Amino acid sequence: MKRILGSLKSFFFPPSTxxxxxxxxxxxxxxxxxLLLFVFTTVAxxxxxxxxxxxxxxxxxxxxxxxxxxxYHSRVLCEDCHMGRDVLAVMIPRxxxxxxxxxxxxxxxxxxxxxxxxxxxxxxxxxENCHKPETxxxxxxxxxxxxxxxxxxxxxxxxxxxxxxxxxxxEGLGYGIHWHVENPIYFYSVDxxxxxxxxxxxxxxxxxxxxYIDVESGFDxxxxxxxxxxxxxxxxxxxxVAHAIEDPATSVNSLISRGLISEQIPFIRKNALEAxxxxxxxxxxxxxxxxxxxLSAYYQITYPDFYAAxxxxxxxxxxxxxxxxxxxxxxxxxxxxxxxxxxxxxxxxPGCFRCHDGQHLTSDGKSVRLxxxxxxxxxxxxxxxxxxxxxxxxxxxxxxxxLNSNWINLHRTVFDETCQSCHTVEDPGGISNVxxxxxxxxxxxxxxxxGFNAPGLREVIAAQAAAMATPTPTxxxxxPDDDVDxxxxxxxxxxxxxxxxxxxxGTVGPMFxxxxxxxxxxxxxGALDLSTFATTxxxxxxxxxxxxxxxxxxxxxxxxxxxxxxxxQLNTEELEKVIEWIKAGAPx
Numbered sequence: 241m242k243r244i245l246g247s248l249k250s251f252f253f254p255p256s257t258x259x260x261x262x263x264x265x266x267x268x269x270x271x272x273x274x275l276l277l278f279v280f281t282t283v284a285x286x287x288x289x290x291x292x293x294x295x296x297x298x299x300x301x302x303x304x305x306x307x308x309x310x311x312y313h314s315r316v317l318c319e320d321c322h323m324g325r326d327v328l329a330v331m332i333p334r335x336x337x338x339x340x341x342x343x344x345x346x347x348x349x350x351x352x353x354x355x356x357x358x359x360x361x362x363x364x365x366x367x368e369n370c371h372k373p374e375t376x377x378x379x380x381x382x383x384x385x386x387x388x389x390x391x392x393x394x395x396x397x398x399x400x401x402x403x404x405x406x407x408x409x410x411e412g413l414g415y416g417i418h419w420h421v422e423n424p425i426y427f428y429s430v431d432x433x434x435x436x437x438x439x440x441x442x443x444x445x446x447x448x449x450x451x452y453i454d455v456e457s458g459f460d461x462x463x464x465x466x467x468x469x470x471x472x473x474x475x476x477x478x479x480x481v482a483h484a485i486e487d488p489a490t491s492v493n494s495l496i497s498r499g500l501i502s503e504q505i506p507f508i509r510k511n512a513l514e515a516x517x518x519x520x521x522x523x524x525x526x527x528x529x530x531x532x533x534x535l536s537a538y539y540q541i542t543y544p545d546f547y548a549a550x551x552x553x554x555x556x557x558x559x560x561x562x563x564x565x566x567x568x569x570x571x572x573x574x575x576x577x578x579x580x581x582x583x584x585x586x587x588x589x590p591g592c593f594r595c596h597d598g599q600h601l602t603s604d605g606k607s608v609r610l611x612x613x614x615x616x617x618x619x620x621x622x623x624x625x626x627x628x629x630x631x632x633x634x635x636x637x638x639x640x641x642x643l644n645s646n647w648i649n650l651h652r653t654v655f656d657e658t659c660q661s662c663h664t665v666e667d668p669g670g671i672s673n674v675x676x677x678x679x680x681x682x683x684x685x686x687x688x689x690x691g692f693n694a695p696g697l698r699e700v701i702a703a704q705a706a707a708m709a710t711p712t713p714t715x716x717x718x719x720p721d722d723d724v725d726x727x728x729x730x731x732x733x734x735x736x737x738x739x740x741x742x743x744x745x746g747t748v749g750p751m752f753x754x755x756x757x758x759x760x761x762x763x764x765x766g767a768l769d770l771s772t773f774a775t776t777x778x779x780x781x782x783x784x785x786x787x788x789x790x791x792x793x794x795x796x797x798x799x800x801x802x803x804x805x806x807x808x809q810l811n812t813e814e815l816e817k818v819i820e821w822i823k824a825g826a827p828x
Contacts, residue, residue, distance in 0.1 A: 288335075294318040299342050301355065303575040304483055306567045313482040316370070321482065322357065324365030353574040356432065363474035371474070373421040376406030381631075382616070385497045389510035393496065393503045395624040398681050399631050401617040417615050420477075426469040427476075427595065428459075434476070435581055437594045440608060441469070452600040452608050455696035477583045477591070485568045485577040487588045488516040500560040502553045506543055511535060512561060519565050520576055528569050532561045590689040598649055599691030605700045606645045610690060612682070619681035621673050632676070639758045646701055649692060653705040657754035661808040742821040744773045744828045751817070752776070756808055773828045788826040791819045 252266040287293055295305025295318070308314060313321075323334045341359075345351040360366070380402040388394040405416010424443040430436045438457035442450045453459055470476075486494065492512045495501045501508060515535055519528035539547040539554050547554060569576050581589035590597075598610035612618055613634065622629035644650060652669065655677075659665055664675035671680035691697055737746030752760075752770040760770040760780075768780025779785045785796040792798075797819060800810050810818065821827070 289317055289319045291318055299346060301573070303354070303485075303570040303573050307483040307485060310567050311482045311484060316482065320369065321366045322360060324361035325369045326365070354579045355573065356580070358432075360475060362471075367474040367478070373406050373418050373474070376404050376416075376418045379403055379405075379416075385493055387493055387496050387503065387509040389507070389513070391506045393505075393507070393509045395503070397622045397624075397629070398619045399622065399629055400619045401631060401633060403613075403615055403617070420472050421474065425472040427472060428464050428469055433581055434470070434479075434583075435590055435594060439464070440595050440600055450602060452595070452602055454597075455599050455601050455700070456691070456694050480580060480582040480584065483580070484582055485575075485580065486564075487577045488513055488520065490588075491564050491568070492516060495560050495564065501557045502550075505539070505550070505553055505557065506546065508557065511538065512557060516561060516564065519561070520569055522569075522571075524571050525565065525569060528565050528571075529562050532558050532565070535561075586687070586689060593687070593689035593691075597689060597691040597694075598646065599694040599697045601697075601700060605704065609645045609647075611648045618676075618679065621679065621681050623673075641758075644704065646704060649697070649701045650705055653701070658758040661755050661758050741824060741827065742817055744776075744821070744826070747817055748821050749773065751810075751814055755810060755814070759808060777826070786822055786826050788822065789824075791822040794822055797822065 252270075254262050254266070256263075288298070291305070291308065291314075295301055295308070308318070319331075319335075323331065323338060325331075326334075382400050382402050384398040384400075386396050386398065388396070403416040404418060406418025406421065426441050426443075427437050428439040430438060436457075438454040438459035439461055440452040442452075444450060451461060453461065492501070492509060495512070496503050496509060501512060503509075512535070515532050519531050522528040522531055535558055536547075536554055577588070581591075583589060583591045583594070586592045586596075592615065593610075595608045596610050596614075598607050600608040618632050618634070620629050620631050641647065641650070641654065655668060659668075659677070663677060665677045666672075666675040667678035668675075669683055670678040671684035672678045673680050737743050742748065749772075756770045759765045760768045762769065762771065764775075764780070766780045766782060768782075768785055769775035769778075770785070777786055779795070783795045785794060787793040797815070799806050800815050800818070
């Protein structure tokens with residue numbers, strides 16, 4: 241040993257009289273060793289941060305690994321989301337912490353299925369390394385294909401414009417879905433998956449705070465501390481962005497849309513969905529895979545001619561469904577599409593409706609708005625027989641009633657003739673898609689997580705609906721001992737025009753009530769109130785709406801006759817009646 245130590249000492253510390261090469265050699269050796277050590281540690285660091293290492297070597301997690309590889313984020317490393325990005329001095333301790341948690345759990349068995357990540361880095365350390373919410377501003381057209389469970393697998397398509405929004409209010413933006421990132425929002429959740437949120441508090445631009453409490457929860461804000469609140473960020477909604485598992489219906493629609501399953505196969509949407517649901521109920525992945533092959537026997541028996549002519553289409557369908565099972569059913573880890581709720585939506589999980597369910601109210605009855613067109617345009621449903629679909633992007637004036645935060649709950653109770661001033665109203669509340677008010681995407685869908693019928697909400701809605709309705713006199717109770725005539729009074733006569741004359745009471749007033757007062761009523765847009773004869777004759781801020789005997793000088797006729805269509809446009813016949821009325825001196 242002494243000889244070895246002596247040799248090393250003489251090698252690394254040669255005498256000053258030694259040749260130059262002998263004195264330089266130790267320095268070169270140290271430099272090479274340091275270089276090799278640096279290369280080795282760098283390669284090891286990169287290797288241990290690779291997705292394959294995390295998913296297949298360090299801790300085998302097929303659900304997380306396979307869903308990640310099938311996601312839009314497949315080229316994003318696991319560490320980028322779970323540990324974030326920072327300087328090496330910060331990342332090494334984080335790596336040690338994660339390795340200790342993982343290693344100790346594997347050695348001691350101290351974990352449970354399904355595995356849930358409990359210590360994700362906040363979005364500012366993860367998502368926002370690549371995405372900058374302040375720059376989001378454009379809307380996005382979304383197309384959703386649905387196939388019916390009929391023999392032809394009939395296609396209907398839902399179109400909507402997703403209001404991604406975002407940006408910063410400092411630049412005149414800060415709207416749409418990503419408004420939630422620009423504005424400080426805190427919430428309290430009572431479960432690990434953050435699906436039950438009874439309390440939300442929003443910090444307003446002036447520094448004040450608005451509290452919303454789920455009226456069905458019985459929650460008391462005084463029961464929590466400030467540190468118990470969680471700040472809303474990207475991951476609050478995009479919690480499964482790299483590990484999403486589609487529900488069976490969405491999977492089948494997607495496979496048909498992408499041509500992996502042929503829509504020419506009779507009843508394939510119905511049968512594929514049944515096969516996938518049956519596979520999810522199987523106890524093992526092998527049993528799930530085998531159950532799908534029963535489709536082949538079904539079509540051989542039920543549609544022998546079609547099967548004989550198209551066996552490859554059936555085989556391709558089976559393969560596509562089996563591939564879907566591979567990335568969506570993991571019985572050993574107890575994972576499928578139901579185990580990890582996806583908060584980016586509101587169909588298969590509460591998602592947006594965790595707060596926007598209509599039953600999170602302030603103390604004065606205002607809700608976190610449950611309204612479709614906050615986040616996206618009103619969906620438009622188009623059938624395969626249609627040549628085109630008209631996507632409705634509503635802009636412009638919004639009546640005061642629509643600004644009520646509970647409007648989506650109120651509109652069905654206060655629906656009247658004024659609605660047709662802006663909307664087509666055929667088959668109201670139906671699913672025929674013949675008008676704005678018969679939208680099957682609204683009325684034909686079941687929203688399990690919205691609070692439309694929450695008992696605590698009904699009282700609030702009833703009171704607000706009553707306040708919106710036109711008040712009717714309450715009859716005085718009749719005392720049976722009074723000597724009065726209790727014969728019901730005859731209904732009041734409906735005003736009619738005298739022969740050959742158009743009057744306010746007979747024609748023009750009722751017309752304005754149904755066509756104009758939603759905007760030009762008590763709220764008097766443009767200071768013009770057309771709800772009564774007196775207020776109509778007094779005009780608005782642009783001048784006299786009606787100049788008796790002079791339709792050409794009346795602002796109402798000028799605007800309705802101008803080249804630019806008015807928001808509430810009278811038809812030709814209605815406008816002619818108004819002109820005739822004004823020419824006659826605008827009689828009441």
